[in-house]
Amino acid sequence: MNSEVQKLLQEVEGKPKVIDKSSTLNQCSTKIYFASRTHSQLNQFTDQLRLTSFPSSFEGIEEKIKYLPMSSRKQLCIHEKVSKIKDTQELNDACLQLQKDKEEGCPFYPNPSSEHDTELMNNFRDLSFSDIHDIEDLHDIGKHYNICPYYSSRKSVDIAEIISLPYQLLLQKSTREVLGLSLKDSIVIIDEAHNLLDTISDLNSSSISFKDMLKARNALKSYMKKFSSKMNGGNRINISLLYKLITYLAKYMKKQTDAKKNKPGTEISAIDIFEGTTGDLLNIHSLEKYLSKSKIAFKLESYMEKLETDEQATNINNKQSFKNKKPSSTPVLFKIKSFLYCLSNPSKSGKLFFDKSSDGDTVMTYLLLDPSEAFKDIVEQSKCVILAGGTMEPVSDFTNLLFPYLSSEKINHFNCGHIIPDSNLNVYPIRSFNGCEFEFTFDKRNGTNLINNLGQSLIKILMSVPFGVVVFFPSYKYLDQVVDCWKKAGLLPQIEKLKKVFTESKTDSAESVLQNYSSLIETERKGAVLFSVVGGKMSEGINFSNDLARAVIMVGLPFPNVFSGDLIAKRKYIETTTLENGECGSCYS
Known part of the structure; x- marks a missing residue:
């Protein structure tokens, strides 16, 4: 481009745009x-x-x-x-x-x-x-x-x-x-791919509790009453439709709960939810789009927090006792937006069913059961997709659930041996201690005698193992329960005399805990024990090399809850899919 043309463009358009060749x-x-x-x-x-x-x-x-x-x-x-x-x-x-x-x-x-x-x-x-x-x-x-x-x-x-x-x-x-x-013509490598199925399911699944429904409905009602005159027509209509939809969902959940038809795993039909109402005429996709584009979720949450603050101030002035309520980690309308988005998935890809929250509240859950559609565009656009992981057997689960549409000729398997020789690893199953059988099934693992004997056996191990020891528990809840029990029995101070105790937290970052644990061992050359959780932040992707883990202790196994709605829905889906494919379903009977 010559100088005359550049000068002319500059006069017409102002400063020339910066072109980054x-x-x-x-x-x-x-x-x-x-x-x-x-x-x-x-x-x-x-x-x-x-x-x-x-x-x-x-x-x-x-x-x-x-x-x-x-x-x-x-x-x-x-x-x-x-x-x-x-x-x-x-x-x-x-x-x-x-x-x-x-x-x-x-x-x-x-x-x-x-x-x-x-x-x-x-x-x-x-x-x-x-x-x-x-x-x-x-x-x-x-x-x-x-x-x-x-x-x-x-x-x-x-x-x-x-x-x-x-x-x-x-x-x-x-x-x-x-x-x-x-992703066109790219090479996609997915590390720790044994998490892939659950991750795709989690990203495309959502749940909403009855309490959240009531909270959102009451907040919307109050918000409309306060700001309706300041809203334009489109906002008033969309918020009114959203309020109507939440009301239908809440009424259905209450009706099923009162009739005791909310057993975990019980499937829900959208036709039943809107039976006798005009809810089936509502455009759920349009409402979900409105929640995404507008900032109503953020505005409503701020308004709700202000109402709670004003209420607390009133209670103080009236000398009424109250407990400080922490705001929800996720604004309630974000949960509803996520739930509406999941409902737009094809019905065969997932299931809508009832479940129970930890406090016994009725929960409506959408669970993606067929991850192949969500993963299909990645497979079709990429030149090559590599799923890499150390615990991926049986591989058939991935081929059948992630890309059932691909022929076997397009799928290659590659398996490596273990990185260390067998002579470098010793495994010792400990079945009992002091006459107490270590049976960590869900109904027996909460016994005080069993937990205290577990602590005493751990003390014996820590006396013999130098530097770092990592202990894995089945869940965060059980880890907290065990630590509390050891404190009451005076076992935790005995453990801390042998090695400094570090505990993985469900909410806090793992980086600082891991850094302090590693520094104590590698820099100060002292002993430490790290309490972690299977499937938690420390369970994979971290290299506990050399002195960081001279022993790894597994407390029981992380058995899934067979009565959870998710597991019941997945089991039914696998049974149905197996029979539809003409395979033997006797193993599920």
């Missing part, structure tokens, strides 16, 4: 996507990638791997206030709300039409590709340039050769489209 010139046609379950597992992949060395595309010129670790706003947000929000959904919504705020806005949000912001994004991209960086590095680079790393990293997608990301960003089509991730 490098983005087009360096596009990578075949990308490698590496997905794993947790943040720590992705960081481990980054560490291993730093150890690799590949030949350059150009002779005599060193070429670095263009690696991009992608993550959520929760990991990458650098806004002081927004980044402190613990709930992921609330943080996402607060971020989007801040961008629309004309007065304050987000000072770090990159404006693609701004020459200054474009330059900052280019600097962010160039520095992120200067070496193999992890997610924390991208966060720091964003802070250095005062530019949002979550949005700026999208500019690097086209150029990146290897992209690592958590399951959620890969498995949800809507998220891939937002981030600009194209």
Whole structure:
């Protein structure tokens, strides 16, 4: 383009847009996507990638791997206030709300039409590709340039050769489209793939309790009464329809509960829910779309919190006693939005059924039972999909449930031997101690005598094993129960005299616990014991090498609850599918 044309364009359009030719010139046609379950597992992949060395595309010129670790706003947000929000959904919504705020806005949000912001994004991209960086590095680079790393990293997608990301960003089509991730002709590697079936099911499943329904209905009623005159016609109509839908669902749940027809696993028909009403005429997809685009969920939650605060202040003034109520970890309308979204799935892909919450409340659950449809576009778009994991037998579960439409010729199996020789590992089943049988079935594991004998046997083991010992429990609830019992019996102080105790928390981050545990052993050369949970944050993706785990103790087995609605629904689905495929169903009878 000659100078006259550039000058003319500048006079007509103002400042010329910054054209970044490098983005087009360096596009990578075949990308490698590496997905794993947790943040720590992705960081481990980054560490291993730093150890690799590949030949350059150009002779005599060193070429670095263009690696991009992608993550959520929760990991990458650098806004002081927004980044402190613990709930992921609330943080996402607060971020989007801040961008629309004309007065304050987000000072770090990159404006693609701004020459200054474009330059900052280019600097962010160039520095992120200067070496193999992890997610924390991208966060720091964003802070250095005062530019949002979550949005700026999208500019690097086209150029990146290897992209690592958590399951959620890969498995949800809507998220891939937002981030600009194209799977066409790519290589997709899914690490810890034994979690894949459950993850797809969880991402496409949802539940809502009767109490949540009542809370949402009452809040909507109060909100409409307060702000109806200030709403436009569209908002009034949509909120009224949403209120009507929630009312129908709540009335149905109460009716079935009163009639004692809410047994866990009992299937629910949408026709029955709206029988005798006009609910079947409601456009659920339209309401779900309204909840997604509008900020009513965030506004309603803020309004509800204000009402609770005013009520507490009134109670104080009237000298009435009350207990402080913690706000819900997930706003109730977010739960309803997720539930409505799941209901839009094909009926054969999942089931709607009753279940019970931990406090005995009636719960309506939608469970995705056929993950193949949700995974199909990934298989069809990619050049190759690799499922990697250490505990994936029987492999037939994955082939039958994830891609039943593929012929066996298109599926390859590769199995490696164990990484260590058999002589390096000894297994000792401990059946009893002091005459007490260790039977950790669901109905027998709560006995005080059994738990105390477990503690005494652990003390004996810790006296003999140096440095680190990791103990796995079946659940967080049982771990808390055991620790409380040991405190009362005076066993926990005896354990702490031998080794410092670290306990995995269901709510808190695992990184700090693991760092302190590792530092005590590797740096201070002292002994420590780590209480963890099977399927929790410490159970996979963490390398407890050498002195970090000179012994691993498994307390019982994490038996599933055979009376849970999820398990009953899955069992019925497997039975039906097996019989429909002409296979023998006698094993389920």
